[in-house]
Amino acid sequence: MLTLFLKLAFANASSLDAIVWGFLQKMFGYIWTYLYTSVLRYWLKWFIRQATGKCELQRICSGYKAGATRTTKAEYSLRSSKNRVLRGALETNKDHLEHCVDQITKVKNVKPQKDPLFKESLHTCLLQITGNSSLYISVEDLRKEVFNPENQEHEAMLLKLWDLLMPAVKLDARITKQWGDIGFQGDDPKTDFRGMGMLGLINLVFFSENYTEEARQVLSHANHPKLGYSYAIVGINLTEMAYSLLKSGALKPHFYNTVPDTPELRHFHQLYCYLAYEFDKFWVAEEPESIMLFNQYREKFHTIVKTQLQDPDVSLTMTVCSNN
Known part of the structure; x- marks a missing residue:
């Protein structure tokens, strides 16, 4: 509604007004992003969990087939979390991923008997996410290695x-x-x-x-x-x-x-x-x-x-x- 109002207000704007309009658009975008990430997203996730009985990660892992969509959404969910265990999962090495998945399952109160595929799906997502970071390090090492005759x-x-x-x-x-x-x-x-x-x-x-x-x-x-x-x-x-x-x-x-x-x-x-x-x-x-x-x-x-x-x-x- 606010965006529509601003469009109508600046419908016949001059070039200076257009600059102001552009500035207001950006500011509105920043404000909305801040409100969504800091307040609205938390309550939206809480409401959906109460309605479905599943946390966001469960819904992602069960709602999408293996691949980019599922892993990208899981990565965003982990990165946006305020929980240290979930954010830390993005930097876990391969050897500790299984323990990390167990921690997340416990923190999010996921019952394996009710969602038997959750841990396996999350483990796959984390393999891909952390593996991509490790791949960049390996590639960077080769790039920095000077050819020596x-x-x-x-x-x-x-x-x-x-x-x-x-x-x-x-x-x-x-x-x-x-x-x-x-x-x-x-x-x-x-x-x-x-x-x-x-x-x-x-x-x-x-x-x-x-x-x-x-x-x-x-x-x-x-x-x-x-x-x-x-x-x-x-x-x-x-x-x-x-x-x-x-x-x-x-x-x-x-x-x-x-x-x-x-x-x-x-x-x-x-x-x-x-x-x-x-x-x-x-x-x-x-x-x-x-x-x-x-x-x-x-x-x-x-x-x-x-x-x-x-x-x-x-x-x-x-x-x-x-x-x-």
């Missing part, structure tokens, strides 16, 4: 990437212009990993190893005389995209729908494979006039992915046959 494992992985993509061609030397054939900028790829560290290289190798045929197909498109792009550099750029989506929390619906328990590094690498494969299809279909327009098309693709991630049923998985 003196590290034999790093060097072996780089050479493996070449062998997977160019099996019929041998490198003339470790430092050579041949690296440009798979999309690196200079004679020594180590300089291209500065932004994403080992994460960028591991993603490239994972795609090439698990989807070898598709990776070589993408490389052939990247080497097209008119529509080509730098395969490795774009791959590292897409790693940055995947990383930023994970960091912002945008990937939660995808992982909650595709991983039934704890998301791990391999699930992140699989997500990268999806981005690499789909970006190539997007680039070829768009037929950009020049590689100089890469940033423009990259942002367009980024927007498409973010829009997909807003669907509660999203699942960004490759539909091709894997080698393994």
Whole structure:
């Protein structure tokens, strides 16, 4: 009613009035959010519990199938709770989740005999929620790990990437212009990993190893005389995209729908494979006039992915046959 009144009052507003109207809208939004979270939500939950005999977490766990909708709602419920035990569940490690579920069951006075599936459902939600946080830490560690040419494992992985993509061609030397054939900028790829560290290289190798045929197909498109792009550099750029989506929390619906328990590094690498494969299809279909327009098309693709991630049923998985 207040919003409708303000709209009518400012129906013929000047530009200054419009600014005031915008300010009032924001203030009203802040006030409503504060009232709802601090007062109204508590009493609404209390009223519904009295009517149904179930707490909010019970209603979520029994009212939704496993996946993003259920886990997202459970996460919001726990985060919004004023109870320390419920909020603390979001930071519990995997080994203590069962005890945490028992504590929540006791605090919320849930009777297992009346709701036998509650503990199992809540445990699954917590595996996904806390697992997502652990996954970010693991990904961040790889991103911070600098590629070191003196590290034999790093060097072996780089050479493996070449062998997977160019099996019929041998490198003339470790430092050579041949690296440009798979999309690196200079004679020594180590300089291209500065932004994403080992994460960028591991993603490239994972795609090439698990989807070898598709990776070589993408490389052939990247080497097209008119529509080509730098395969490795774009791959590292897409790693940055995947990383930023994970960091912002945008990937939660995808992982909650595709991983039934704890998301791990391999699930992140699989997500990268999806981005690499789909970006190539997007680039070829768009037929950009020049590689100089890469940033423009990259942002367009980024927007498409973010829009997909807003669907509660999203699942960004490759539909091709894997080698393994």
